[in-house]
Amino acid sequence: MAYTFDWNDRRPDSELTREEIVERNIAAVEVHFHNENPEHVEKAVAVYTDDIVWEIPARGLLLRSASEVVDSYRDIFKSLVYEKVFNLRRFATEKYVIDDQVAYVTKVADLMPNHNFPVGTKLSCRLLHCFEMRDGRIAREIAYEMWRVRGSEVDHDDIIDTAIIEEFPPLDAIPTP
Numbered sequence: 001m002a003y004t005f006d007w008n009d010r011r012p013d014s015e016l017t018r019e020e021i022v023e024r025n026i027a028a029v030e031v032h033f034h035n036e037n038p039e040h041v042e043k044a045v046a047v048y049t050d051d052i053v054w055e056i057p058a059r060g061l062l063l064r065s066a067s068e069v070v071d072s073y074r075d076i077f078k079s080l081v082y083e084k085v086f087n088l089r090r091f092a093t094e095k096y097v098i099d100d101q102v103a104y105v106t107k108v109a110d111l112m113p114n115h116n117f118p119v120g121t122k123l124s125c126r127l128l129h130c131f132e133m134r135d136g137r138i139a140r141e142i143a144y145e146m147w148r149v150r151g152s153e154v155d156h157d158d159i160i161d162t163a164i165i166e167e168f169p170p171l172d173a174i175p176t177p
Contacts, residue, residue, distance in 0.1 A: 003027045007046070012135050013094065021094045025133040029090070029097045032131075032138060038077045045069050053140040058147075059114035069141075075111040080123075086157075087164040097131040102157045104150060115147070122150040126157055 003023035013021050028047045035043035045052070045066040054063040054072070063069050086102040103125045107117050117123060125147050132140035148155040 005031045005047075009136055018094055021136075022092045024136045025092045025094070025097050025131075026090065028133065028136055028138060029092075029099065029129075029131055033099070036073065038074070041070055041073045041077075044073070047138055048141075049134055049137045049139045052138065055140070055142045056145060057142070058145050059112070061113060075113075079107060079109045079111045079115070080105040081108050082168045083170070084168065085166045086159050087166070088160055092133075095133055097129075097133060099129040099131070101127050102159065103127055117147065117149070124148050124150045124155045124157070 003020065003026075005024070005027035009024070016024065032044050032047050035041065035046075037044075048066050048069070052064065052066055052069065054069045055061065061072065063072060082103060082105050084104040088100045088102065090097065090099045092098070105123050105125065107115075107119055107121045107123060110119055125145055127146070128144040130140075130142045130144070131138050132142075
């Protein structure tokens, strides 16, 4: 039976079986991704440990507090309109959760540090997350972003048959502030 994330479950990993730890880790990452949106971003970071480290190496970002991460996410939400996400694979051990996905977005503002594409560009991003887990919480989130202009000569990903596809409203259906 799959573990349902329990916000009050503060048991250390040492009190759980290997299978329970892995299930809890996957559930925590699922809660994080489910809430990674402008309306619920505080819930996305609520699954972090108090000493969170958040890295995006390709853009030179290294943050060490949930409040800094919330601000960074808000800039991402203001800068990109998501069109489609291909969730390719997710797996876990007792210490790590790995998530591999491809996102199709359009850049609508320039608020993301070191994201050197002009506003209006349609982009594809291969995004690999490495989550380091501790006692059912995310202690380190490393997002390896590989940005390409959609349809360019380097925009090639093998979208597997088992990918879970999320589609979002078209850009022209999104109200402007």
